Amino acid sequence: MPVVPLLLLAALAALHDGRRLDRRVTLGAVGDIQLRVNMRHPEELPGGDPFALVREALDADLTVGNLEGPLPAPAAHAARGAHGPILQQPPNAPDLLADAGFDLVSLANNHLLDLGVPSVLNTLEALRRADVEPLGAWPDPADRFHPVLRTVHGVSIGFLAYTMWLNVAGGRETVGLGHLRTDDAVAEIAALRPYVDFVVVLAHWGRENDHFTYGQTRELARAMVDAGADVVLGHHAHVLKGLEWYRGALIAYSLGNFVFGPVRGPQAESAVLRLELVRRPDGRRRIEEARLVPVLLEGPRSIPLPADGRRRDRLLALLGRLSRPLGARVAPDGRVLPRDDEPCDALAPRARGWLGATAAP
Numbered sequence: 128m129p130v131v132p133l134l135l136l137a138a139l140a141a142l143h144d145g146r147r148l149d150r151r152v153t154l155g156a157v158g159d160i161q162l163r164v165n166m167r168h169p170e171e172l173p174g175g176d177p178f179a180l181v182r183e184a185l186d187a188d189l190t191v192g193n194l195e196g197p198l199p200a201p202a203a204h205a206a207r208g209a210h211g212p213i214l215q216q217p218p219n220a221p222d223l224l225a226d227a228g229f230d231l232v233s234l235a236n237n238h239l240l241d242l243g244v245p246s247v248l249n250t251l252e253a254l255r256r257a258d259v260e261p262l263g264a265w266p267d268p269a270d271r272f273h274p275v276l277r278t279v280h281g282v283s284i285g286f287l288a289y290t291m292w293l294n295v296a297g298g299r300e301t302v303g304l305g306h307l308r309t310d311d312a313v314a315e316i317a318a319l320r321p322y323v324d325f326v327v328v329l330a331h332w333g334r335e336n337d338h339f340t341y342g343q344t345r346e347l348a349r350a351m352v353d354a355g356a357d358v359v360l361g362h363h364a365h366v367l368k369g370l371e372w373y374r375g376a377l378i379a380y381s382l383g384n385f386v387f388g389p390v391r392g393p394q395a396e397s398a399v400l401r402l403e404l405v406r407r408p409d410g411r412r413r414i415e416e417a418r419l420v421p422v423l424l425e426g427p428r429s430i431p432l433p434a435d436g437r438r439r440d441r442l443l444a445l446l447g448r449l450s451r452p453l454g455a456r457v458a459p460d461g462r463v464l465p466r467d468d469e470p471c472d473a474l475a476p477r478a479r480g481w482l483g484a485t486a487a488p
Contacts, residue, residue: 181422
C-alpha cells in the first residue's frame with residue numbers, strides 16, 4: 128500500500144482513539160422555575176407533574192435551573208420590608224425537581240428572602256433531602272465563598288451563583304448568599320478556576336421583560352469569562368435574550384421562564400440549553416456542542432412542552448435574531464454557533480479551538 132494512504136489511516140486511527148479517550152459531560156440548563164401556581168390544581172397536570180412533557184429535553188448528566196422563591200417554613204410570613212410580589216414554592220417542589228432530573232438549582236435571586244431566613248434554611252434542607260443541590264445560598268453569612276463541585280465521568284465542574292438584587296434590604300447580612308453588588312464574583316471565579324475542568328456561573332440580572340438591553344450585564348459576563356468562567360447562565364428577565372460566544376465560552380443572557388404561571392406572550396417562550404463539555408486526555412477542554420430545545424408554556428397552568436413545527440422554527444428564529452448582534456447564530460437544528468461573518472481575528476483563539484489545559488491546584 129502506498130505510504131500516503133497508510134499515513135492517512137494512521138492519522139484517522141489516532142483521531143478515533145483520541146475521541147474515545149475524551150471525557151464528556153452533558154449539561155442541561157433552564158430559566159426561572161416557580162411552581163406554586165402550577166401545583167394549585169395538580170389534577171390539571173399530566174400525571175400531576177408540571178415537567179411531564181419536557182423530561183426528554185431535561186435528560187442530561189447534570190441539569191440546572193433557577194428556583195424562584197423559597198419553601199415556606201412553618202408559620203412563615205412576608206419578611207419585613209419586602210417589596211414586590213412575594214413568591215414561594217409548594218412543599219413538594221424538591222421532589223418534583225428531583226423526579227424531573229434536576230441536580231442543582233440556584234437560589235441566588237431577588238425572591239430568596241421574601242419569607243425570611245427560616246424559610247431559606249427550610250429550602251436548603253428540603254432540597255438536600257431530595258438530593259437536589261442548592262447553589263448561591265447557604266446558612267452562614269460569614270462564609271463568603273461557597274462553590275459547589277461536581278465530578279461526572281471524570282470531569283470536574285464548579286458552580287457559582289449570584290444575584291444582582293434582593294427584595295429585602297440588608298438580607299446579605301442574615302444568610303449566606305452570592306450577591307453581585309457585595310461579592311467580587313470575578314475574583315471568586317478566578318479562585319475556583321485552577322481546581323476544576325469547567326466553571327459554570329448562574330447570574331440573576333438584567334431588566335425584566337426586555338429582550339434587547341444588556342448594559343452592564345454584558346460587560347460583567349465577559350469579565351466572568353476573562354476570569355475563567357466557561358458557561359454563564361442568566362436569569363430574571365422572564366423572557367428570552369441572546370446568546371454570545373466569547374473566548375470559547377458561552378453566555379446565555381436569559382433562558383426565560385421555564386415553569387412560571389400563568390404567563391403568556393413573550394413570557395411563555397422558553398428554551399432548554401443543552402451543552403456537551405469535553406476534556407481531552409492532555410487536559411485541554413472545550414464546549415463541543417451547544418444546542419437549544421425551544422419550549423412553550425401553555426394552558427391555564429403554563430405547562431412547559433417542547434415546541435414543534437412552525438412554532439419551533441419561530442422560536443429558533445427569534446433566538447437567532449437576538450443572538451446575531453452578539454456574534455452568535457442559531458442554526459435550524461438549534462445549534463448555537465459563532466456567526467458566519469465574524470472575522471477570524473475578532474474571536475479569541477480559544478473560541479475556535481480548545482480552551483487550554485486546566486492548571487494544577
